[in-house]
Amino acid sequence: xxxxxxxxxxxxxxxxxxxxxxxxxxxxxxxxxxxxxxxxxxxxxxxxxxxxxxxxxxxxxxxxxxxxxxxxxxxxxxxxxxxxxxxxxxxxxxxxxxxxxxxxxxxxxxxxxxxxxxxxxxxxxxxxxxxxxxxxxxxxxxxxxxxxxxxxxxxxxxxxxxxxxxxxxxxxxxxxxxxxxxxxxxxxxxxxxxxxxxxxxxxxxxxxxxxxxxxxxxxxxxxxxxxxxxxxxxxxxxxxxxxxxxxxxxxxxxxxxxxxxxxx
Amino acid sequence: xxxxxxxxxxxxxxxxxxxxxxxxxxxxxxxxxxxxxxxxxxxxxxxxxxxxxxxxxxxxxxxxxxxxxxxxxxxxxxxxxxxxxxxxxxxxxxxxxxxxxxxxxxxxxxxxxxxxxxxxxxxxxxxxxxxxxxxxxxxxxxxxxxxxxxxxxxxxxxxxxxxxxxxxxxxxxxxxxxxxxxxxxxxxxxxxxxxxxxxxxxxxxxxxxxxxxxxxxxxxxxxxxxxxxxxxxxxxxxxxxxxxxxxxxxxxxxxxxxxxxx
Numbered sequence: 001x002x003x004x005x006x007x008x009x010x011x012x013x014x015x016x017x018x019x020x021x022x023x024x025x026x027x028x029x030x031x032x033x034x035x036x037x038x039x040x041x042x043x044x045x046x047x048x049x050x051x052x053x054x055x056x057x058x059x060x061x062x063x064x065x066x067x068x069x070x071x072x073x074x075x076x077x078x079x080x081x082x083x084x085x086x087x088x089x090x091x092x093x094x095x096x097x098x099x100x101x102x103x104x105x106x107x108x109x110x111x112x113x114x115x116x117x118x119x120x121x122x123x124x125x126x127x128x129x130x131x132x133x134x135x136x137x138x139x140x141x142x143x144x145x146x147x148x149x150x151x152x153x154x155x156x157x158x159x160x161x162x163x164x165x166x167x168x169x170x171x172x173x174x175x176x177x178x179x180x181x182x183x184x185x186x187x188x189x190x191x192x193x194x195x196x197x198x199x200x201x202x203x204x205x206x207x208x209x210x211x212x213x214x215x216x217x218x219x220x221x222x223x224x225x226x227x228x229x230x231x232x233x234x235x236x237x238x239x240x241x242x243x244x245x246x247x248x249x250x251x252x253x254x255x256x257x258x259x260x261x262x263x264x
Numbered sequence: 265x266x267x268x269x270x271x272x273x274x275x276x277x278x279x280x281x282x283x284x285x286x287x288x289x290x291x292x293x294x295x296x297x298x299x300x301x302x303x304x305x306x307x308x309x310x311x312x313x314x315x316x317x318x319x320x321x322x323x324x325x326x327x328x329x330x331x332x333x334x335x336x337x338x339x340x341x342x343x344x345x346x347x348x349x350x351x352x353x354x355x356x357x358x359x360x361x362x363x364x365x366x367x368x369x370x371x372x373x374x375x376x377x378x379x380x381x382x383x384x385x386x387x388x389x390x391x392x393x394x395x396x397x398x399x400x401x402x403x404x405x406x407x408x409x410x411x412x413x414x415x416x417x418x419x420x421x422x423x424x425x426x427x428x429x430x431x432x433x434x435x436x437x438x439x440x441x442x443x444x445x446x447x448x449x450x451x452x453x454x455x456x457x458x459x460x461x462x463x464x465x466x467x468x469x470x471x472x473x474x475x476x477x478x479x480x481x482x483x484x485x486x487x488x489x490x491x492x493x494x495x496x497x498x499x500x501x502x503x504x505x506x507x508x509x510x511x512x513x514x515x516x517x518x519x520x521x522x523x524x525x526x
Contacts, residue, residue, distance in 0.1 A: 161347075
């Protein structure tokens with residue numbers, strides 16, 4: 001399979017771009033003598049990553065827990081809602097427009113309300129993450145379930161299948177590639193939800209650490225936290241993408257195209 | 265036709281339709297369709313596109329219900345048709361994420377038989393279908409003709425007396441189609457089943473069937489039934505026999521007259 005072959009030609013260009021950008025950043029900051037509280041050079045950020053690794057890791061643990069729990073709740077809720085929308089016309093008419101409309105509300109503005117209602121513990125962050133991530137999941141799962149052709153359903157029925165068998169052996173496998181597409185998007189944006197939740201009110205987490213470090217002009221630490229968050233989001237994406245590759249190993253979609261991970 | 269099949273042509277009806285009507289909303293698709301299929305027979309419903317042939321099969325299989333008329337079956341109550349009548353549709357409808365063996369055994373799996381027994385049943389008939397070497401392959405690795413044979417294997421593996429074929433080779437190229445027609449004749453001879461096929465191909469109907477039911481469109485209705493003369497060794501060559509050619513001429517003129525009326 002093409003996707004499993006490691007290809008330097010695919011990896012080299014983005015890596016080189018990052019290296020060039022970092023070198024340019026370092027040179028410009030030093031040459032122009034920019035204050036480190038304004039914009040620290042990459043070397044200083046790297047130093048901060050090493051020096052404060054245990055502090056960053058501790059806060060990253062909180063954020064990661066929120067991301068994983070929020071993501072899991074979001075997947076469960078999103079798939080259930082999507083199944084309802086795809087199966088029942090009344091469900092679709094009464095819920096689908098509201099779900100779409102809900103995305104026009106800036107979720108950031110809801111965070112303070114959630115702090116008032118459920119407090120500053122993990123629950124408020126999980127709700128923010130779910131609000132951010134359930135939408136891409138619902139949309140992609142509904143799309144996936146709608147790909148099931150009527151002729152296929154008829155074929156299952158003539159073979160004597162009941163509703164449960166049609167769901168498990170036809171609908172879910174057909175929709176799986178879309179379920180994973182939604183989950184990959186959700187995995188990446190779960191980090192945004194976690195940071196926003198922590199920003200508004202928390203006692204630990206990388207968002208909390210950044211909010212604390214900013215006013216103290218610990219700019220290198222803010223950057224170090226951003227690096228941590230970015231790595232966490234990429235790692236979470238990779239875990240979902242690898243799970244997808246394993247689960248869909250027999251799916252033609254994974255055989256015919258390289259998939260997103262194959263591009264890396 | 266084998267002796268077995270000829271002998272059973274006079275047997276009681278496996279399927280009997282009387283005055284069947286069917287429509288979607290205001291559109292009348294079928295009107296007053298009556299026909300009988302006896303045990304062991306191979307009957308083809310022949311007609312132009314849009315004469316409701318596929319709807320007729322879906323209706324017999326139980327996917328949809330007739331709006332009028334009587335439908336009776338020998339061993340099955342009309343209300344329990346789903347799962348007891350095999351239907352092969354024009355498209356193979358194979359599940360891309362399942363192997364050939366898993367696709368072929370789908371009906372058995374859905375019927376709830378012990379999962380360890382399914383491969384045994386599949387292997388038993390795989391050779392006759394020329395699929396014994398590709399059982400662990402995936403559908404997207406197969407040619408159109410092979411996919412169609414997997415679909416037919418799935419159809420025939422379920423325990424049903426009546427098999428409905430909806431233009432089973434309609435999506436294939438002419439050469440593959442004629443090969444598969446002869447092959448299907450062999451398979452049919454080995455099966456103790458009753459076949460009802462729909463087709464718009466006169467040669468296919470003459471080659472495969474004991475009897476041809478000719479339909480006309482708008483709304484779909486039966487205009488004539490013709491018995492195909494018994495040809496000792498069925499082949500495409502046999503279609504050039506004078507007796508068969510005369511029958512073909514008659515069917516062509518029946519269909520042409522209908523077009524003029526329309």
